[in-house]
Amino acid sequence: MKRVSVRPENAHQGALLRLLRDEGPISRAELGEAVHLSRSKLAVELDRLTEIGLVEAQGLAASRGGRRSAIVGLASGLRFLAVDIGATSVDVAVTDGQLTVLKQVSEPMDVREGPDAVLAVVLDLVGKLRADGLAVDLHGAGVGVPGPVSFRDGVPVAPPIMPGWNQFPVRSVLSQHLGCPVLVDNDVNIMALGEMHAGLARTVDDLLFVKIGTGVGCGIIVDGQVYRGASGSAGDIGHIRVDDEGPVCTCGNVGCLEAHFSGAALARDATEIARAGRSAPLAERLAAAGVLTAADVAVAAAAGDQAAVELVRDGGRRLGLLLAGLVSFFNPGMVVLGGEVAAGLGHPLLAELRSVVYRRSLPLATGHLPIALSELGPQAGVVGAARMISDSVLSHD
Numbered sequence: 001m002k003r004v005s006v007r008p009e010n011a012h013q014g015a016l017l018r019l020l021r022d023e024g025p026i027s028r029a030e031l032g033e034a035v036h037l038s039r040s041k042l043a044v045e046l047d048r049l050t051e052i053g054l055v056e057a058q059g060l061a062a063s064r065g066g067r068r069s070a071i072v073g074l075a076s077g078l079r080f081l082a083v084d085i086g087a088t089s090v091d092v093a094v095t096d097g098q099l100t101v102l103k104q105v106s107e108p109m110d111v112r113e114g115p116d117a118v119l120a121v122v123l124d125l126v127g128k129l130r131a132d133g134l135a136v137d138l139h140g141a142g143v144g145v146p147g148p149v150s151f152r153d154g155v156p157v158a159p160p161i162m163p164g165w166n167q168f169p170v171r172s173v174l175s176q177h178l179g180c181p182v183l184v185d186n187d188v189n190i191m192a193l194g195e196m197h198a199g200l201a202r203t204v205d206d207l208l209f210v211k212i213g214t215g216v217g218c219g220i221i222v223d224g225q226v227y228r229g230a231s232g233s234a235g236d237i238g239h240i241r242v243d244d245e246g247p248v249c250t251c252g253n254v255g256c257l258e259a260h261f262s263g264a265a266l267a268r269d270a271t272e273i274a275r276a277g278r279s280a281p282l283a284e285r286l287a288a289a290g291v292l293t294a295a296d297v298a299v300a301a302a303a304g305d306q307a308a309v310e311l312v313r314d315g316g317r318r319l320g321l322l323l324a325g326l327v328s329f330f331n332p333g334m335v336v337l338g339g340e341v342a343a344g345l346g347h348p349l350l351a352e353l354r355s356v357v358y359r360r361s362l363p364l365a366t367g368h369l370p371i372a373l374s375e376l377g378p379q380a381g382v383v384g385a386a387r388m389i390s391d392s393v394l395s396h397d
């Protein structure tokens with residue numbers, strides 16, 4: 001495979017490239033205005049970017065009176081690889097320079113099989129994309145994993161649901177195999193980036209993205225960038241204490257949000273309710289399937305089962321109280337809820353959350369605060385992974 005390692009040579013070139021990524025092809029005249037470059041300086045930078053193969057001419061703009069301005073866009077051959085490693089599946093996608101997904105392939109895979117087995121599946125999926133003529137000359141790859149990551153080193157750090165991955169050099173191993181720059185982050189951070197790039201949060205620079213899956217986590221975007229904190233664990237809200245009592249959490253503490261409300265907690269509570277004879281539909285489902293999941297709670301609640309409705313309401317209230325504190329502290333421009341449990345519970349969860357947050361946060365923080373369900377769904381991860389690596393490749397550092 002050909003190695004591609006072109007980068008912008010100065011900050012102006014980086015700004016031009018990221019603008020073309022986010023806005024698509026535009027005329028030289030508009031480009032010059034947007035980055036505050038004189039016509040001659042702009043010409044020098046664009047010539048250089050064309051020469052190194054990052055930008056190409058794409059025809060002429062409609063006349064604004066006088067000479068028609070030439071349209072430029074990112075090189076049509078620009079390709080980013082996006083890898084989203086989940087707890088139970090692996091998704092791999094190839095995007096163009098504007099991060100449009102050209103093709104996405106996926107394979108069920110238990111992350112507990114360990115890094116060798118999982119990365120072999122990733123490379124196998126890359127091979128499939130390559131066989132289709134995609135993923136040949138990659139400019140960079142972004143990778144998300146379901147656990148805490150040292151972003152600087154590109155390694156997972158003591159990830160609770162990823163045995164065998166602690167300190168495994170994901171970034172350097174993949175970089176070696178793919179022949180391009182690679183960045184690794186946790187899945188919640190890349191989903192937050194995906195929401196900012198292509199989702200409802202396109203219009204805001206400060207975002208809280210709350211993922212409710214088996215566990216609960218929060219991606220924090222400050223001024224258009226992921227905020228990771230001093231050691232990379234910012235946003236780990238699942239283990240904030242919301243009650244002095246309650247079930248013991250996977251982390252060993254008592255009263256964590258995740259132990260009260262998460263996919264795992266809903267499955268546990270639903271089973272208890274079904275066994276206690278407090279919900280006929282949940283009991284029927286348990287008898288038929290042998291186990292209950294958060295999705296069963298969503299179905300029962302939607303059908304009006306009182307015990308299931310109360311579970312959703314109680315969870316929404318607990319998460320809402322915590323979120324109200326975060327909103328007062330952080331003053332985000334938007335809160336987006338994602339993850340499969342949030343998607344399954346849908347509007348009843350959203351209604352409960354909104355009511356608690358709007359009642360409990362300061363009016364200045366919530367006056368214009370939209371709280372919404374993700375519309376990107378499972379695509380948030382791959383779009384965000386591509387966004388992460390493109391931010392780096394299309395920057396001069």
Ligand SMILES: [Zn+2]
Nearest residue numbers: 239249251256
């Ligand atoms: Zn905990």
